[in-house]
Amino acid sequence: MNLAQYAIVAVPILMVCSLVLLIGFGWRGTQIALSIQYLAVFWLVTLSWPIGMAAVKLIVGLMASAVLATTQGSASPGETAAVPLSGRVFRTLTAVLVWIVIFSVSPVIMSMTNVSQATSLGCLLLMSMGLLQMGMNQQPARVVIGLLTFLAGFEILYASLEVSVLVAGLLAAINLALALVGAYLTAAPTMEIDQ
């Protein structure tokens, strides 16, 4: 099966996953959505990079997701509390508005960077949903998930512009370090006091 031929399928997957991350379905749902999101990112990156190199994104994403999951036991109740129904409705409506904007500006990105429609949509979708996630949350783990989502969107675009092993390695390191920072910030308030 040619993955590139069906790459546009990755876009609705990204929409669903990023929406689940935004509205928050508890930590299990979040971890599953984040993992599937990275699978879709991997799919879109294979349009530009060899599968072996693109697999780095998938593995790093899954590892980042796992790292974030490890600290949920020590998270404060506010960190894990589900978003109320009214909040979910509001967030869904906001996401829909953002999607409308994305579908209208996607051709501009395509003409600027000569990338495919799937790449352009995937990139814009994740970057804007990541921004929404960061703007609507103050819990460290959720903010870090927003940052990871934003960076994943950027990486889809950047993969089609630049093929460099060093950049791939450093971006992977940054993703992992971000996840570690998220895990640290979640656990920090309950850790032994410094000094």
Next chain:
Amino acid sequence: MNAPLLWIGLPIVFSVVLLFIMRRAALATAVAASLCLFLALLAWQTPIDSLIQIGPLSFKISSEIVILGRRFVLDNGHRALLTLIYALGFAWFFGASVAKPGRLFWPVGMGMIALLVAAQAVQPFLYAALLIEMAVLLSIPMLNPPGRPVGLGALRYLIFQTLALPFILLAGWAASAIETNPNNASLLVQAAVLFGLGFAFWLAVFPFNTWVPLLTGEAHPYASGFVLSFLPGVALFMALGFLDSFAWLRDNQNLPAIFQLVSTIMVVIGGLGAAFQKDLKRAFGYAVILESGFSVLALGLRTTIGLQAFATALLPRFFALLLFSFSLAIFEQSGAPTTLDGIKGSLRRLPFASVSLLTAYFSLGGLPLLAEFPIRQALIEAVAGQSLPLLVWILISSLSFWGGGFRLLAIMASNQQPDWKIGEKPLPAFLLSFGMLAILFIGLLPSVFLPGMLDLIQVYTHLK
């Protein structure tokens, strides 16, 4: 021997070593400060890519190393910067034994310095954005140590610094696309906008500056001072690198006006913000914004005087920020809150810390006789020659900043406590006195201390 291994690899190794000895503050201080002093002296005295003979021993420090297909280059043009960075590292690590910013300060600080030096060395230099981001991520445990709730400032710092990364990398891609297609006007605009946004995030340019006072208000002043001394400094050198490398950006007719407008907004926000703050730690954040604003203004003048002002301001800036944050740390240790109420009468309780704080504050404000005055005067003269409205705003901001300083002086000198008492221990008092004298001597004898800083900009040959 290899320069990148010496000035990047060795500190990284030592940052790992410091992780194991960080609970023993004296040892960690000795190791970190000694290494920084050694590397600063080495950068100052040792030529790179030349044969060095010491008695019967002869060796050469090569300037380049290749990692995963990318070059890391530290040549003779970088020696001045390496000397400055590691000399400052020595000062910060030495002071940390007294300021007590937390045990993670030494390993994290050393790792940050190594990554920021790597950011200066990597070729093509656009990849520096990735290394700076790693330094930002590394700094988080230092700013938000274990056992403390996570503050909004640390989160915003993380967000804004991370958002810079994609914009800088995309600006780099657009810049390389322009080289193959120089007549594409829309590509020029896109690259300039991406570049501008990236640096706006890095340098906390308005409206992306809200995190600075939040962060300084929450974090240990010495830790936040360290981060806010090194990160904007390196980002400004990155901006110089961009301007030097790309003629289309350098020759852009609108760029000086944009730089001047943005920097004036930063200066005004910094000056007014500091003047009306009730918390000294937050005022410190606004002082950093003011300083960054003046640095951007110096670059925006696009004159030799502007460039020289940018380079020579680095030493007084670093000294003042170090002394400011060190004084704040001493205030915190005394148990009094760093608010206007908390510092009432502090001149009689903590005379060295109080006078040091005022000296650093007024130096950042460009008060005559202090370190920043000669540079600030030259800068303001240059602005006066280009735009009167900008000059008026800058003067309003500077006067507001001074007003805030005089208010601090009045509160510190208020007679709450009848008797004088030196609350500082001998070592902190000595370090504070040394910092004050350094700022005073730089201000009194600028022609002795500052010309050496011009070596920092020798590598940027297109900007002269």
